[in-house]
Amino acid sequence: MLFLLALAEVVFWGTEVQLPGQLTHVVRLQLATQADIHAYGAIVLPYSPSRGESILGVRASTVLPDGRRVPVPADAIFDTVVWKRGDRERRTLSWAFPAVEPGSVVEYEYTECHAGGFSFPLRIPLQRELPVRSREVTVPPGMLPHYRNCESCRSNLPAFREEPDAPAGGLAVLELTTPPETSWSAIARELAAQLEEELGSEPVTAPGDLETLAELCRTRIQNVLYRTDNLTFSGTPEPNRIPAETWRRGYGTPREINLLFAALARAAGYEVFYARVVSRQDLPDLSQLASELIAVRQATGYKFFNPGVPYLSRGLLDFDEEGRTALVATSEGPDFVTLPRSNASQNRTERTALLRALPDGSVQGTVTLTYTGHAAALRKRRAERQSPAERLAALRQEFPGAEIQDILMENLALPAAPVRITFQIAVSRYSDISPRRLFFPGHFFARFAAPRFPEAKRTQPVEFPFAFSVHDTVTFVSASGAERVFHRNLRQERLRYSPADYPSLRKEWATFHDAGREVYLVERLH
């Protein structure tokens, strides 16, 4: 049949790592069907000369099912400048395999050169858009290999598909590093000493508990990195050498604001430390450290703060920090701690609609959207990149087919406050109509959104960035004065679902999406 699904697979993919900066790939692709040939019968290799990348030694050929070999001639391999601006340049090498028929194997090899050598950790992909039957990576002696996201990393790797809500960096890779030259103890002591130096000797004080001090830093100091409406620094910032300078000038980078918080907390009598999110605890190296927080020692353990991010509500860390392992840098050495997570109640979306159900089948009324915690932070981050006109346009796009006016957006720039958006809405042809009745379905908000998980199958896990809840209340008041209220709630505490768990997640979300779709306010027509 013409439309046979793709069954192609990579029968062999070998990569030889040569220091200081060459990767030689050998790939053999088995193309079983016409669909395979259409999808994978041509190769495009991107590279960037301006980043010191080049591709050498390309050889490619088709091996027909009867064993005959048809090489790709050199003049059929095209080197194209895809994009160029000043010194920056992106190019591709591309070719199509000739004479391919179902059952053919297409082979190619090339060497990827990185002038100036590799930067470590070097991540070598093991997976690609097709299943890989055999994967070989030859590593120079002395390098430390570390496999990520795979159980069987050398054979039978499943195809990797980009899917929405998949965990970031979900591709199976081999991570190569050089042996560590330091230890976590040394790094922790270094960070502790760095904090002492950066806090300076000039004290800064302010009244209040730790949360109040964090709020003070977040709201009183203009953040030069973020463009939050009422916190944007409009001048040319000078670096603040010590927290007292940040305090006096009233502006700072996220890091300077965090340091100011540390200084205030110390002045209030607390022990403060740098805390860094750690990617791999088994590899003591600065490259494994990500976002920087302030840890405060308390009787029950550490409490963590990140006032340098202006959008976070009281008590919240950034969502990509939640649940991660952090290194707390004390002068005695490292403490590895799991950072706390927020719960669904803290990250709440509340949507209410008070609607008049009109005799022509349309509805009109007021909608109020309220967001707290990370749900609010997401809207604030999005709003930061938008002009006021773009914010209104984006909101209108959230309610396709509806007429929206009198839009009021509150607290988009206030760090801890919930975002609140109200507007008037009119939706024509909202109801279903029979000769004698109007049926107003209760799933008002779902009407404007597609189902979250439409795909029946899934290859990657689903990962939500944080726990959250959604609460919808829709009140219809009919022309005859009848009133009906519909509620719809979703509480998403669990963050990760394996592909095996996907059907149950999909069903839960479909139930939420369809809730109220078939429950009506009924009006008799006269």
Added chain:
Amino acid sequence: MLAFLLLTGWFQEVASAPSPAGAAAHVLLREESVVVEPSGRHTTTTRGVIRILTSAGARHARAGVAYDDASGNIVEFRAWIQSPGGKPQEIASDGFTDRSLSQGELRSPLRQRQIEVAAEPGSLFIYQSTVVAQAPFPQLEFEFQENELPVGHSRFRLSAPTAWGIRSVTFAAEPTRTGNTWELRDLPARPRTLPRLAITLLPDNSTLPRLTSWSDVATWLGDRAELAARPSPSVSAQAQRLTAGLTTKRELIQALGAFVQQLRYIAISKHVGQGGGFTPAAAETVLSRGYGDCKDKSTLLRALLRAVNINSWLVAMNATNRSRVRPEWPSPRVFDHAIVAIETESGLIYFDPSDPYSTLGYLPPAQQGSPALVLRPGATLEVTPERPGEIERKITLRLEQDGRVSGRILETSRGAAAAENRAVLASGAYDSRLESLLHTQVTQWKVQDGFPEDSLHLYVQFERESKLAEADGLFVWKPLLQWEELRGPLSIHEIVEIEFHPRWTVEELPEPVRSEAFSAAWFLRDGKLFIDRQLRTKNGGVIPVESLPVVLRVLD
């Protein structure tokens, strides 16, 4: 300083012109001057001045120049920004971006250099470019207005060898012509159609073609394609293999068409300046490579057909914007696609071997009813036939005592409707699409495809766990399938037969709906409820506004 003096000479004539109210930006000057040499080489100098009026208009401070890096080059491309009250500042060369204009081609020499700058309201954005290129035929086009912005002054100047004739056609415009300069002034914002000038030059030598009629265009394009379509021994052998045992002409065409359809669509553009964009690769080459673009695949099909003594011709058309093809301007420039017209006893059959899913006798919807040029001597512009896709669907349902519903769907699609189903099946997303359409779980589905014969049969069995909609003691039944098939000319006939558990009675039914093209009826017979809906769209699937209320009732 010299650059500034050279610049001011031309842009100051428009810099003080007033701008209309309400516009985000105003094109004060849009000018193109072309010098054509006897060899067909031409030098195009473009100048523009844009006044930015609002912050939303800042995105219009940009310009781009397309060129062919194999047979042409950019001699100069400069741009300036003048802030309100300031002097023009030239933008450094590293602010320009050069990118490939390839649209899915493996290799294309077409490129664009562009500049885009941040500009505050009140600024002037000024640009000037000079491009040298070789054209395979002497025809030119100029858009007096490029986008929705109002234009103060738009001008096209032409300098051609004095012995050459010049024919011009304008579209949506009546420009002033002085010698070989065409001008328009004060063009309002958001025109319904962009005003355009099209020019055909008539050389006094035989180096370049004289394209004065569609027949000339067909001859010029046909000549480029003819040699490539000759069947070589290997092409003839392939044709014999593919048609062994087949007897009727239709079977032969189907077999050869299906073979070319399954070859890969891969475009490699070369020698565009010498007409490479209009010259197919030899059929022999396409066969041995196993891939080609639309003209390559069409040419291979022609060679295979010729090997079994069936006549056919290449057909040029525009598959993405049919309105580009205007009878009053015969030109190869307006085409972007090639298909095949095959001679049969019942007349020409148009066939697109680049579309892997259509069967013989059907064109994809975008190509139906479209102007097309059959590349044979004496050709005139013709219109491809319209043939609606067809869907016949029977849905059988059972409504259980507790409100659950189970059922099955039997569907036969033909023509473009079957082709669209094949495309979804090939994407591997058919089951997801079914579940999304049915809002339910599909327990079983099967497809039987008669390709390359027409007709695709679909069988679906499903169960719906959720109960029927409840409203004040009533249960509400809504049509099961949303009709999403409304793409292109289409005929749908759907019958739903619902069997009830005895606890159910029908409280009310919608009134029947009927018009020339649409009908829907609901009725009870033998204790079952029947819903009979029909829709026949024509003219590329466009539904007249006056019919909309009826259509909405049918679809709802």
